Amino acid sequence: MMLINEEESNKHRNVENTSSSISDTSNNNIAKFLKYLEFLCFRIKILEKNIKYDNFMNDNFIKVSTFKMF
DSSP: OHHHHHHHHHHHHHHHHHHHHHHHHHHHHHHHHHHHHHHHHHHHHHHHHHHHHHHHHHHHHHHHHHHHHO
């Protein structure tokens, strides 16, 4: 009878250990994903600024070019 209780106890510990290692892996994956997402958001903001600047420069170039034509 004692062996059955020990086996059940060991099985329960193994399940807990497996659950915690899966949880740790999930947390690590989530942390990596959030860092990557933060990096992508930062890059998008930089690209938006560059696009706004390019559009501004293009508008000025078009205004200057059309002004010189007349």
